[in-house]
Amino acid sequence: MPKDTGTRAEQRARTRRTLIRQGRRLFAEHGYGQVGLAGIVAAAEVTKGALYHHFDGKAALFRAVLEEVQQEVGASVAGAADAHTDPWEQLTSGCRAFLTASTAPDVRRIMLVDGPAVLGWREWRALDEASSAHHLREALASLVDAGILAPQPVAPLANLLSGAMNEAALWLADSGGEQDLEDVWSALSRLLESLRDN
Amino acid sequence: MPKDTGTRAEQRARTRRTLIRQGRRLFAEHGYGQVGLAGIVAAAEVTKGALYHHFDGKAALFRAVLEEVQQEVGASVAGAADAHTDPWEQLTSGCRAFLTASTAPDVRRIMLVDGPAVLGWREWRALDEASSAHHLREALASLVDAGILAPQPVAPLANLLSGAMNEAALWLADSGGEQDLEDVWSALSRLLESLRDN
DNA sequence: TAACTCGACATACCGTTGGTATGTGAAAGG
DNA sequence: CCTTTCACATACCAACGGTATGTCGAGTTA
Known part of the structure; x- marks a missing residue:
């Protein structure tokens, strides 16, 4: 080498x-x-x-690492969503991709556990927004436009769903198969389904 | 003194x-x-x-601090829920109490940001479970028993809702009035409402 | 191509930090 | 009273993040 x-x-x-x-x-x-x-x-x-x-220091190195992790997750989410044309399937497949991607041990620890504490929640949120959160918000917005979701402010809903998926990913990575991906996914997809108009 | x-x-x-x-x-x-x-x-x-x-050290002191914070939040949630007899109002008022309690700056930083990173997510979750998470799970379980929520595993749903509320509290505390409690609460209560059977 | 510049590190060092080992004086027990 | 015990205080250490300075070779210029 x-x-x-x-x-x-x-x-x-x-x-x-x-x-x-x-x-x-x-x-x-x-x-x-x-x-x-x-x-x-x-x-x-x-x-x-x-x-x-x-x-610039230890925290700056961590920030660079986190950016890399976030970009990978964001790319995975975007890739899964872009594989579909139906906006609802874009949402669900994107959410599922986020779940599987952020369950990986390094993503879990760096992005979900240490990230907010090391960089501060504000900066962490900015990185999250740039990498994957905006995908979720845009997907929800287009679903509202299409009349599939009831008219409502999408930003707070996106935050709630984002937090729900973060927590779900933490559970998944921790239980290590005891609580299976399919159990969590069925709960999340039931939650999403219940949001549909009609 | x-x-x-x-x-x-x-x-x-x-x-x-x-x-x-x-x-x-x-x-x-x-x-x-x-x-x-x-x-x-x-x-x-x-x-x-x-x-x-x-x-035993710095982390042990932090743990004691976190336990105190968690207990306060848990007591606030339990108090709000116990003020009602209708199980659905117990859920909603408990959730709202959790939101307002965990928006306080010290609760936010200690419980939501630093807690998982310092103690590790597993131990953090154990404390959360003991203080307030079980309230949520039990409330959901009795709603399922009463036929108000569709039959489903309550544990994953409780985790999703818990994560959603944690994230919501972080947003609330950060935006400092820009994103008002009522906006977030209406989004959360809409989410809860959509879960109701019929 | 020889002299020079500059960037990409290596080396040596410093103040501060969390943690420990030991000392001490007052309260509790007989 | 005398002894024991306990709730700290004091003194100290290794390790850490961070900085100031040195070095050497690739790139540039004459």
């Missing part, structure tokens, strides 16, 4: 990616508070100088 | 209460990670020796 080869931009990008990768691994495995910079830079086979050259 | 008076048990209890009080204040104001033991013991006018005599 050549490490100090290639152009400078390549080396820079590779170091940054390695820091994010190892940071993500360690943050996911032990939690933000239990991971030291020493462990991260050792795993990445660099020094603290490199970390502070790329990021 | 006499500090070193009274029996030993009284002194002990007073010191413990003071530590919890000041810890709660500082944790709520600055967040768990930004608060040092030095600040806590200074505010409580004791030393670290006292803190470690009463608690």
Whole structure:
């Protein structure tokens, strides 16, 4: 594995990616508070100088990791939704994709548990909004426009559903099969179904 | 304010209460990670020796603080629910009480943001279960028994609703009036209403 | 191509933090 | 009274996040 080869931009990008990768691994495995910079830079086979050259500090590295996680989840949700043309199926498949994606252990810990505490809920919410929350709000809005959902403010409803799915993902990841995905999904889809007009 | 008076048990209890009080204040104001033991013991006018005599460490103090917060919220929910005899009104008034109680700044930060990250989601959930979550589950169960809700597993539904309300409380506390309690509450009560059979 | 610049780190160091080991003086018990 | 016990206070430590400075090679210029 050549490490100090290639152009400078390549080396820079590779170091940054390695820091994010190892940071993500360690943050996911032990939690933000239990991971030291020493462990991260050792795993990445660099020094603290490199970390502070790329990021403003520990929290900034975590933010970069969280952004990566959020983007993956958002892409998964968008991909699932775009596979359908019917707006209702777009909503349900998007929600289901969110559930399965955010049940992964690293997503769970980084995005759902440590994220708000480390970055503050406000900034966490901004990242969530940019990556996947707006999908939900837009899906609900188009359902209201199509008359499938009763006319109502979509923003509060989107927040409620988002919180419900976050909690569901936490339960799923924790119970580890004891409470199956299908049980939670049937409860969530029943909830969504009950919202339909008529 | 006499500090070193009274029996030993009284002194002990007073010191413990003071530590919890000041810890709660500082944790709520600055967040768990930004608060040092030095600040806590200074505010409580004791030393670290006292803190470690009463608690196993920083996280254990936080746990005691969180337990107090949870119990207050739980008592508020139970009180609101017990004020009604109709099971549906018990549910709705309990949910509304939860919303208003957990919108308070210290409850929000300690219980909803830092709690899961500091203690781990599993332990956090256990405390939540003991204090208020079981109220929700029991209310839903009796509504199913009464035929007001369609027969369904209540545990997953309770989790979804709990998550929805947590997120709603975070939004409420953050927007600070911009997004009013009534907006969120109307969305939540609409959601609950849509669950009713017929 | 030789001299120079600059960026991508490495090294050495610092203040603060959570945690521990030990000391102490007053209240409880006989 | 004397002893024990307990509720802390004091002194200390290792580890942590963060910073200031040094270094060396790739890129640029003459």
